[in-house]
Amino acid sequence: MAGRPVDHQRRAELLDAVVDYTVEHGFSDLSWRPVAAALGVSTTTLVHRFGTKEQMLVAILARLRERIFAATSETLGEHPDLATAARAAWTRTSAPQREAEFRLFFAVYGRALQAPEQFAGFLDRVVADWMNALRDAQGPGTDPQTATRTATLVIATIRGLLLDLLATGDRERVQDAAETFLATLPRRP
Amino acid sequence: MAGRPVDHQRRAELLDAVVDYTVEHGFSDLSWRPVAAALGVSTTTLVHRFGTKEQMLVAILARLRERIFAATSETLGEHPDLATAARAAWTRTSAPQREAEFRLFFAVYGRALQAPEQFAGFLDRVVADWMNALRDAQGPGTDPQTATRTATLVIATIRGLLLDLLATGDRERVQDAAETFLATLPRRP
DNA sequence: ACATTTATAGTACGACCGTACAAAGAATGG
DNA sequence: CCATTCTTTGTACGGTCGTACTATAAATGT
Numbered sequence A, B: 001m002a003g004r005p006v007d008h009q010r011r012a013e014l015l016d017a018v019v020d021y022t023v024e025h026g027f028s029d030l031s032w033r034p035v036a037a038a039l040g041v042s043t044t045t046l047v048h049r050f051g052t053k054e055q056m057l058v059a060i061l062a063r064l065r066e067r068i069f070a071a072t073s074e075t076l077g078e079h080p081d082l083a084t085a086a087r088a089a090w091t092r093t094s095a096p097q098r099e100a101e102f103r104l105f106f107a108v109y110g111r112a113l114q115a116p117e118q119f120a121g122f123l124d125r126v127v128a129d130w131m132n133a134l135r136d137a138q139g140p141g142t143d144p145q146t147a148t149r150t151a152t153l154v155i156a157t158i159r160g161l162l163l164d165l166l167a168t169g170d171r172e173r174v175q176d177a178a179e180t181f182l183a184t185l186p187r188r189p
Numbered sequence C: 001a002c003a004t005t006t007a008t009a010g011t012a013c014g015a016c017c018g019t020a021c022a023a024a025g026a027a028t029g030g
Numbered sequence D: 001c002c003a004t005t006c007t008t009t010g011t012a013c014g015g016t017c018g019t020a021c022t023a024t025a026a027a028t029g030t
Helices: A008-025 A032-039 A043-050 A053-073 A082-093 A096-114 A122-137 A144-168 A171-183 B008-025 B032-039 B043-050 B053-073 B082-093 B096-114 B122-137 B144-168 B171-183
Strands: none
Touching: A008 A032, A008 A043, A008 A053, A008 A096, A032 A043, A043 A053, A053 A082, A053 A096, A053 A122, A082 A096, A082 A122, A082 A144, A082 A171, A096 A122, A096 A144, A096 B096, A096 B144, A122 A144, A122 B144, A144 A171, A144 B096, A144 B122, A144 B144, A144 B171, A171 B144, B008 B032, B008 B043, B008 B053, B008 B096, B032 B043, B043 B053, B053 B082, B053 B096, B053 B122, B082 B096, B082 B122, B082 B144, B082 B171, B096 B122, B096 B144, B122 B144, B144 B171
């Protein structure tokens, strides 16, 4: 009655490989054939796993979001106050090893801004992930509105500084500005 | 000896029309034919004016940068201190009328981050424009390094907040965070 | 008027795109 | 063993892409 079972792990493997490829080769003119060639499979295999190209793009977005958030959130809950948590977040995101990943992130983000219905949920989720993490980093006694306000500001500033860093490569100037900002955050509740 | 003169104004007209089209229809899958159809000209006309597609993209970037910077810089030199200048900049950039323009801006920016050599100079210039304007907004007696640091931070924060606003549409929350940030800026030299 | 250069349009060509289709191998349950 | 389902591949089709080529109209200087 039941035939060969669906190999879900295989899809996950391929997705991760596709994300790796995308991080390296960019997102703007991604197509089946070069990706398949790079992975050593046929285009049909990719189509079989992801359905349509748009569905693959959505899958890439989701996986990329997972990766980026996982890499930063694991160190976000271990800090006593917002200042050190924000510093840890900044150190993580501005690390040179993750530069390519964040270049892709902003490319995807910008594209999602122009096609919100196509990538519905992605933008909201990316903000929500960080919001929750940074709200928790503040003391439990903090006024909710203040916590939201501060978290919004921290996320925006880190993201804006990262954008500057990726665009100019002037690490010294950007780091200097980051220090100034981090110094304004509350250090002990 | 000399034939018909080159009509440079025509190129400028077409470029502005193309930028208008791009603001509305997005940047990611722009191609000659739909643009030409929308403008009521042939693709050959566009090719004749811009050369190759890549050259047209570069032209779009340059014009978009001009537009955005012109719209905000005109009110940036008239303020007594940094706080009011930054507030004016934020009010301008976060205005709902310019939303589509900034969506395109971030899409272009993100793409330029992944193909820096293709859009060489664009990223540096976009930062430099604002840097100069915001450095001048601070008093002439300000320490240069402090001025650079503050300008970097203001630009990054505004850009990050704008990114959040465009992604979530939660104007109240973002505006709240913006007020918090603006309140930290020096108000009188 | 005439030669010369630009402006615009129509057409055509090769390349790549997404994806549908058919066929063959592999893994399951009965 | 066998039927069934999944996996992978090769191939083919229609469409769009960028752009080169050709021809005609318009605007200049002599």
